[in-house]
Amino acid sequence: MTSSSWLPAQLTSMAHNVDLLFYIMLGIITFFFVVVEVLLITFLIRYRRTKRNQVGVNVHGNNVLETVWTLIPALILVFMGAYSVKYVYEAQNPPAKPLVIEVIGHEWFWEFKYPNGLDTHNDLRIPAGQNVLFDIHSADVIHGFYIPEARIQQDALPGRMTQFWVNVDTKDIGKQFQVPCDQFCGTGHPIMVGKLTVMSADDFNSWMQTELQKQQTKS
Amino acid sequence: MEAVLHAPRRSFVREWVLTVDHKKIGIMYGVTALFFFLIGGLFALLVRTDLLSYRGVFDAQSYNEFFTMHATVMVFLVIIPMLMGAFANYLVPLQVGARDMAFPRMNALSYWLYFVGGIIILLSMLYGMPDSGWTSYPPYSLTSQGPGMDFWVMAIHIVGLSSILGAINIIVTVHRMRAPGMTWNRLPLFVWSTLVTAYMQLFATPALAGAVTTLLLDRHFGTAFYDTSAGGDPMMYQHLFWFYSHPAVYIMIVPAFGIISEVIPVFARKPIFGYHAIAYSSVAIGFLGFFVWAHHMFVAGMQMSAGIPFMISSLVIAVPTSVKIFNWLATMWRGAVEYTVPMMFASLGFIGSFIIGGFSGVIVAAVPLDMHLHDTYFVVAHIHYVLFGGAVMCIMAGIHFWFPKLTGRMYNEKLGYLGFWLYFIGTQVTFFPMHLVGLAGMPRRIASYAPIFQTWNQVATIGSYILGLGTLVILYNLMVSAKYGRKVGHNPWHARTLEWTVSSPPPEHNFEEIPVVTENPYRPYTPEELTASRESA
Numbered sequence: 001m002t003s004s005s006w007l008p009a010q011l012t013s014m015a016h017n018v019d020l021l022f023y024i025m026l027g028i029i030t031f032f033f034v035v036v037e038v039l040l041i042t043f044l045i046r047y048r049r050t051k052r053n054q055v056g057v058n059v060h061g062n063n064v065l066e067t068v069w070t071l072i073p074a075l076i077l078v079f080m081g082a083y084s085v086k087y088v089y090e091a092q093n094p095p096a097k098p099l100v101i102e103v104i105g106h107e108w109f110w111e112f113k114y115p116n117g118l119d120t121h122n123d124l125r126i127p128a129g130q131n132v133l134f135d136i137h138s139a140d141v142i143h144g145f146y147i148p149e150a151r152i153q154q155d156a157l158p159g160r161m162t163q164f165w166v167n168v169d170t171k172d173i174g175k176q177f178q179v180p181c182d183q184f185c186g187t188g189h190p191i192m193v194g195k196l197t198v199m200s201a202d203d204f205n206s207w208m209q210t211e212l213q214k215q216q217t218k219s
Numbered sequence: 220m221e222a223v224l225h226a227p228r229r230s231f232v233r234e235w236v237l238t239v240d241h242k243k244i245g246i247m248y249g250v251t252a253l254f255f256f257l258i259g260g261l262f263a264l265l266v267r268t269d270l271l272s273y274r275g276v277f278d279a280q281s282y283n284e285f286f287t288m289h290a291t292v293m294v295f296l297v298i299i300p301m302l303m304g305a306f307a308n309y310l311v312p313l314q315v316g317a318r319d320m321a322f323p324r325m326n327a328l329s330y331w332l333y334f335v336g337g338i339i340i341l342l343s344m345l346y347g348m349p350d351s352g353w354t355s356y357p358p359y360s361l362t363s364q365g366p367g368m369d370f371w372v373m374a375i376h377i378v379g380l381s382s383i384l385g386a387i388n389i390i391v392t393v394h395r396m397r398a399p400g401m402t403w404n405r406l407p408l409f410v411w412s413t414l415v416t417a418y419m420q421l422f423a424t425p426a427l428a429g430a431v432t433t434l435l436l437d438r439h440f441g442t443a444f445y446d447t448s449a450g451g452d453p454m455m456y457q458h459l460f461w462f463y464s465h466p467a468v469y470i471m472i473v474p475a476f477g478i479i480s481e482v483i484p485v486f487a488r489k490p491i492f493g494y495h496a497i498a499y500s501s502v503a504i505g506f507l508g509f510f511v512w513a514h515h516m517f518v519a520g521m522q523m524s525a526g527i528p529f530m531i532s533s534l535v536i537a538v539p540t541s542v543k544i545f546n547w548l549a550t551m552w553r554g555a556v557e558y559t560v561p562m563m564f565a566s567l568g569f570i571g572s573f574i575i576g577g578f579s580g581v582i583v584a585a586v587p588l589d590m591h592l593h594d595t596y597f598v599v600a601h602i603h604y605v606l607f608g609g610a611v612m613c614i615m616a617g618i619h620f621w622f623p624k625l626t627g628r629m630y631n632e633k634l635g636y637l638g639f640w641l642y643f644i645g646t647q648v649t650f651f652p653m654h655l656v657g658l659a660g661m662p663r664r665i666a667s668y669a670p671i672f673q674t675w676n677q678v679a680t681i682g683s684y685i686l687g688l689g690t691l692v693i694l695y696n697l698m699v700s701a702k703y704g705r706k707v708g709h710n711p712w713h714a715r716t717l718e719w720t721v722s723s724p725p726p727e728h729n730f731e732e733i734p735v736v737t738e739n740p741y742r743p744y745t746p747e748e749l750t751a752s753r754e755s756a
Binding site for chain 1: 447452454495518522527534537542544546548552556558566567594595658660664667742745
């Protein structure tokens with residue numbers, strides 16, 4: 001993680017898009033936040049009780065104003081919702097022929113199963129520039145598989161598979177990130193953190209092979 | 220208007236334990252809720268103290284117990300009973316012009332059920348504190364050791380029953396016992412908001428009962444509601460739980476909105492702007508509140524696109540809320556705003572803080588953003604701006620506002636302002652940094668964390684100590700002023716709702732003669748009426 005108090009690094013183009021959506025929404029709400037706070041402070045000061053200002057004006061409401069401040073927020077909010085929809089489908093539909101990594105949550109570690117049969121604990125490596133699909137489930141209680149730099153997570157459930165996919169930028173080859181558990185799962189929850197390493201496709205394949213051989217000779 | 224001079228003297232047991240008077244029951248609710256507020260606050264301070272160091276000060280098991288107890292106590296034993304037990308009980312019969320609740324004995328039963336439920340939660344600390352979070356998701360909660368978790372389930376049942384009985388009482392009272400002339404268009408906005416809330420409690424609470432019952436059955440009676448190997452599904456629990464617990468968020472904020480609608484026009488000395496808009500927006504929130512629950516479950520295993528309707532409903536529910544905010548602001552526009560303690564809590568304290576929680580709610584309602592922010596500290600920041608910057612600020616506004624009515628005395632103003640500023644500053648220092656670490660991906664409910672998040676966590680912890688200090692100042696002020704405060708007349712704020720027409724404290728059966736209502740309660744005092752009112756006091 002590169003930032004301690006703002007959005008972390010962007011690993012994927014989807015992370016880029018999500019951040020863009022975030023900044024658009026942040027801009028809109030900041031505008032209204034400032035409007036409300038300024039009006040609040042102004043009214044508190046400008047219309048304070050003084051010797052000459054003992055009673056406010058006798059106004060009960062205004063239907064035009066009510067309509068305006070009902071419709072404008074409604075339109076903006078529905079726009080925000082509609083604008084978000086395409087990102088939902090983008091995240092949901094995995095691209096064709098991805099590399100599939102099985103993710104299994106345990107109390108309290110992550111198990112990763114690679115296509116060639118390699119099986120690691122807390123050691124997640126993915127090739128850059130390639131579509132990687134995670135098939136996520138749990139061996140015991142509910143966990144949360146979360147890659148902050150990809151701006152995405154799905155709970156790992158027993159008896160049900162969840163999925164998400166990433167395609168990591170090649171500029172991030174060699175970098176390492178943390179993969180925390182994001183759904184409360186007991187005393188080991190805070191230390192249930194996997195390590196994500198981004199590799200080039202070639203390095204990834206040779207790493208998978210050599211690791212598998214190591215595992216086989218051990219057993 | 221005259222105080223009852225010859226109230227019979229009764230023993231403590233008759234006076235309080237056996238009482239069926241809605242005002243006494245309301246006060247008992249309030250005092251009990253403030254006691255639990257201290258307990259829940261203590262757990263909050265333990266949670267924050269643990270996070271002073273990234274390694275964690277306590278062990279993870281204790282930390283898990285602390286945050287579970289913090290949320291359980293605050294939600295079920297503080298905010299809901301304070302608003303719907305204390306405020307609604309005390310005020311609804313007075314404000315609609317009735318002598319008591321529709322079912323006074325059932326009202327006492329509601330209180331004592333709540334009391335017993337609270338005791339059981341306290342007892343659970345002795346028998347293996349519950350440690351599964353206030354959400355208690357299975358399968359993890361099924362594996363929780365010791366009877367603490369079972370105590371928790373039992374307490375939720377009992378408090379839930381208390382909630383349902385209280386809701387029925389309010390609904391019947393408002394529908395059937397309004398004074399002559401108290402039409403729906405003259406009903407005080409606080410009563411509107413409690414009526415909506417009571418309906419929500421009535422319809423939502425059974426879902427929670429179902430959720431925790433199945434949990435208990437799975438734990439002890441060999442059923443398999445949540446055992447996937449036998450065909451169960453843990454997601455069903457989450458649906459049941461949030462079908463209650465999202466409306467519960469509105470149960471905790473809609474009556475608080477009602478308090479604000481009473482406080483602001485009185486101190487702005489102006490009619491409430493858009494009475495109908497405020498009343499109907501409460502109804503809209505109550506209705507829409509039942510259609511947003513799955514926004515807690517965007518990443519819980521639903522198909523991502525199944526979240527879209529819930530995203531839209533969650534965004535739309537921000538509309539009635541913003542309508543209220545604009546109407547409150549418009550009430551202050553060209554008013555004559557007096558900076559009393561309740562007004563400070565209601566304006567700067569509540570509006571100034573709550574809108575941050577409202578806006579962050581819009582962010583987390585968007586499915587793609589929730590994919591990142593779900594279960595991070597951003598969500599913790601959001602709920603605390605809603606529940607602390609929102610509900611607790613309103614509760615404090617309400618307590619100071621009606622304190623002279625309850626006691627016939629005024630709180631100490633200097634201590635009141637000190638309490639307010641400690642709360643206002645403490646809220647921002649504690650909860651704002653949580654947005655920042657949440658954006659960076661710090662998960663919630665962790666006893667230790669990555670070292671880079673330490674600075675902001677320490678800031679938040681300092682803020683929580685400021686809030687703790689503020690709480691002590693406020694409670695000290697209320698306790699001392701109840702006995703030694705300056706005596707005030709029956710209507711020190713020059714307000715028009717019916718509770719201000721009777722003595723402070725009100726006589727046993729509220730009204731010597733049931734009042735006849737002829738106008739909406741938000742017409743401010745004219746200068747002549749003000750002079751007359753001051754002279755009579």
